Amino acid sequence: xxxxxxxxxxxxVGVPAINYIIEKGYFADITVFNPKTVxxxxxxxxxxxxxxxxxxxxxxxxxxxxxxxxxxEVYAGKVLRRN
Numbered sequence: 001x002x003x004x005x006x007x008x009x010x011x012x013v014g015v016p017a018i019n020y021i022i023e024k025g026y027f028a029d030i031t032v033f034n035p036k037t038v039x040x041x042x043x044x045x046x047x048x049x050x051x052x053x054x055x056x057x058x059x060x061x062x063x064x065x066x067x068x069x070x071x072x073e074v075y076a077g078k079v080l081r082r083n
Contacts, residue, residue, distance in 0.1 A: 029059050029077075032058075060077065
């Protein structure tokens with residue numbers, strides 16, 4: 001999946017409005033969510049729950065979550081090691 005465009009982080013996620021460029025060849029982790037329905041279902045007694053309202057998660061251009069379908073076979077991330 002090629003993604004090109006400009007994304008603005010807004011006050012909802014607590015990040016100042018900064019323009020980021022998303023282009024082919026760049027690394028990016030993108031979460032698309034509905035701010036009206038996003039909700040965490042995690043509790044101390046039930047810690048392994050997915051959040052509601054998360055529509056897509058794209059890691060380095062690869063779809064990891066699409067609507068309620070999770071793709072566990074997709075390994076799109078990269079391990080970052082401290083020198």
